[in-house]
Amino acid sequence: MPDMSASASLAMTHLATLAQEVDEDKVTPGVLGFIVFAAMALAVWALMKSMSKHMGKVKFEESPDEGPAEDGTTTGSSGKASPAKG
DSSP: OOOOOHHHHHHHHHHHHHHHHSOTTOOOOHHHHHHHHHHHHHHHHHHHHHHHHHHHHOOOOOOOOOOOOTTSEEEOTTSOEEEOOO
């Protein structure tokens, strides 16, 4: 095992004593679980903000919905008659 510095070994001994004081039957996510959850929440927030920005740039105009003509054909956006699908 590689040599640990004095501060790292001191921290490990303190963490080991804290871990022994924790109830063995109680399971908690701890600080690492909170950090992972917070990082995922920030990532989702950033993605939603980016998606909102990109969706704001989209220029979409829907053509008016034209009903079927009397002979059973529908007209497209070009004005030409096309057979009705059915």
